[in-house]
Amino acid sequence: MQVRSGFVLRESDLTWRFSRSGGPGGQSVNTSDSRVELSFDARRSPSLPEPLRERTLERLAGRLVDGVLTVTASEHRSQLRNREAALSKLITTLRRASGPPQPVRRPTSPSARAVQRRIADKKHRAELKRQRRLD
Template sequence: MNVKVRDHVIPPDELRWRFSRASGPGGQSINTTDSRVELSYDLSASTALPEGLRERARQHLTGRLVDGVLTINASEHRSQWRNRQAALSRLAAVLFEATAPPRAARRPTRPSKRARERRLESKRARAGIKDLRKRPIAE
């Protein structure tokens, strides 16, 4: 069960699995099956990703990393196998997003003349509506 992130593959020996009893549906068998999955990936010790991608992921995931380890839980399915698949796909999605290159900086532009005119027209219209709320002038 390799995890593919961009052009790199994370081998299964870099992933740590833990299983425990899940809450939720499952009837009486829920008390005997360890269907909840906890997947841990040590991002700082990984050799599968190059240093540049690891650093980018570390910066992007600062709130989710504990001592350089990313942990993902899955317990939405009744079977351990499906929870394992869910955790793997979630790990791939999180790492794909975290290793994305930064977006290009926005080039500042000025509003067009027509856009400025429209803005001022709408402000005048709003001011006119508010003027109608005033008490009429007694003659």
């Protein structure tokens, strides 16, 4: 699965775990393990290029446990749909984390005309309130 150019996620890099999901189903005998946990070892994966690895580890520092990113899905009743949802969440998270940094915002100041308009609006509003008052 293509995450980003130069970064292809291989099936061998993923670890799947399945467990009972809460929600509908009750105490039936025919229950299935529909909750999915998908783990990806970002620190040791050979498919993650070094520059992207550093960026990913830095941006996901709060979500990683020993360099492993884990995503869960239990929205659907079917294990197959939860597998697809977990994979989609993982790819989205990795795309955001390995993407280029956002450009730095250069602070700007409002134009003189905008400042004048703001002050005029404030004076107008104050005048309206002043007229409503009882003397």
